[in-house]
Amino acid sequence: MSRAVLSFVDGALYCGKLVCMTSAESSAAKPKATTPRERARAQTIADIIRLGREHLALHGAAALSLRAVARDLGVVSSAVYRYVENRDELLTLLLIDAYNELGDHVDAAVEAVPEKDFAGQFRALGNAVRAWAVREPASYALLFGSPVPGYQAPGERTTVPGTRVIVRLVGIFDAAYRAGALNAEVTPAVVIPPALAADLEAIRAELNLAAPDPSLARGVLVWTSVFGAISFEVFGQYGADTFAARDELFAHQLRVLQGVVGLQG
Amino acid sequence: MSRAVLSFVDGALYCGKLVCMTSAESSAAKPKATTPRERARAQTIADIIRLGREHLALHGAAALSLRAVARDLGVVSSAVYRYVENRDELLTLLLIDAYNELGDHVDAAVEAVPEKDFAGQFRALGNAVRAWAVREPASYALLFGSPVPGYQAPGERTTVPGTRVIVRLVGIFDAAYRAGALNAEVTPAVVIPPALAADLEAIRAELNLAAPDPSLARGVLVWTSVFGAISFEVFGQYGADTFAARDELFAHQLRVLQGVVGLQG
């Protein structure tokens, strides 16, 4: 699942381009005992990403400056262009890095919950996303906030890490459904128009799901709602002091949302 | 009510700047027969805002450039500093402008629905926000997306226009409750911890509401969920072609959310 990360952490740094490799590819293409120059190059790229993350956290994506990173790296600005094609490329590196960090946190949190406790897994997922978002607001904004103007993430590199959370979430819902733990007859029943049903059918086929349309549709709503609540908190849409009990508020929202999708427990 | 705005406006609100005033305020505070210089100044500020909106729509907030606006205005860059203190000030102007445009759209949409059709009013509000967001994605991103790094909106000028939608939304919910059209016993019942109840009580007092805690809490969730769904769509979190039936998807989400808060109809 974390191929993209692997690829950039070791082998692919070499060419300065990140490729999305399967683990087979990555293990094959990674002799590990590389030349000193290659290791130095990999280390430099790792440093650039680390410094980029620091700048991102401190000043946000819009203020991410290659020149500043170069200064921190102790090198002249043009030198970093040997390692990173341009600013957008650095953004892409940070994007993939953040997606995978979030995905790892979510996976760890969900896996700490008993296999049959689907509602608990759902809440663990929500809480993990929120905790990470509050801890790394700039990274969260990069992933889920306004698109950076003029920047288009390269789908072939970001899609897999970028869909880890939603794939995990529908996985929980679908596993609950297969286990009979998902109430498919949630009230009020809302009719699903044919056009929407077609979209849901495509999703079901692609992700190999079993849950029926109403559950899938509610799952999508719950997905957007979880991130909506987190975004409001992280982006400061609640005023400064409207909600002092933010933990309790979010916990409440998760409880209600788990009912919306029909998860009991 | 809108003093803060008025103060910055003086002559300037004349210029097509949208402010939240009662008609009494507006007729009282605006002599209208100003000197030619004052009218020219107001017109220039109006032009700056208009050009700023165009740049915002075309290139996004991060790329909003005072120099580019100056060029379009046919004037040297330093000249615009006579009218706008700095880039952040222009952002604030555009922020207030956008908040009020959205508020006006929402108000118009809600008021077109029969007074007793609370569920219809809720859906009209949601659809109005979404329609405006899709039409003005850059403005929507400015209001509800990632915060602009280093920019802090001046609360005394933005709070009133910035809360028009949520005030309207809870107004609908509360009116429904008072009319007996809000089911306060929504299932599943979720316990509200004391800390959250205290926050809700403060909100109830400030906005003079009658609805009980469970309804208020669910109202908050519905609020964040509506914007979460819209943000996902506008910010491209749904992939390019996961959902072809976006109108139907959002309509479905509104229907489910109206059930979440207990609005029947």
Next chain:
DNA sequence: TCAAAACAAGAGCAGTGCTCTCTAAATCCA
């Protein structure tokens, strides 16, 4: 009429992304 206020222009500073050229160092290979 004349001083004061407002205005526009221009130069300038410090910062940005990015390209280009040049030198020095590391690596490869015959």
Next chain:
DNA sequence: TGGATTTAGAGAGCACTGCTCTTGTTTTGA
């Protein structure tokens, strides 16, 4: 081992940004 080749880094430079300061010019109002 020595020469050819590749790579790293430095530096200059271009076009752009926000913003300040000075210098004339125009408009205003008493």
